[in-house]
Amino acid sequence: MKPLLLAIGLTMATSAALADDLVQYTTDESYADVIFGLENAIVDQGLVIDATSHVGDMLERTRQDVGSDITIFAHADVYSFCSAALSRKVMEADPMNIRFCPYDIFVAQMPDQDDQTIIGYRGFPDGPMKEVEALLDTIVRSAIGLD
Incomplete structure (x- = not known):
């Protein structure tokens, strides 16, 4: 009975960890419009x-150099930024929250889906970093007009 409970517990922990790894939204707004919205x-x-x-440009530029013929993204960029006040708050709670700074939001468009743009960020663990996640979600939703 105990091994079964352990297996169930590990499965639940893995699912929760995977659920926290990525938050993304898909929109029919153009890539340029999403970038403009994100910057603002x-x-x-x-x-x-x-x-x-410029992750997409780098991957495309080096595609043949690494022996690939696959174009992964039509466009893909990651925006990095920080909040001095919020970073201080979460690092006062746990100095090792430094590992999450700076904060990143990605915008991507797949080569075969030029009518859809994806915007998102990585999820954060429970605790003080959820406030950072809420900030990122506010920014992303604002960028695509969901605020």
């Missing part, structure tokens, strides 16, 4: 974009 939503929160990683 970040700035509207009083935040500054620290970096934009």
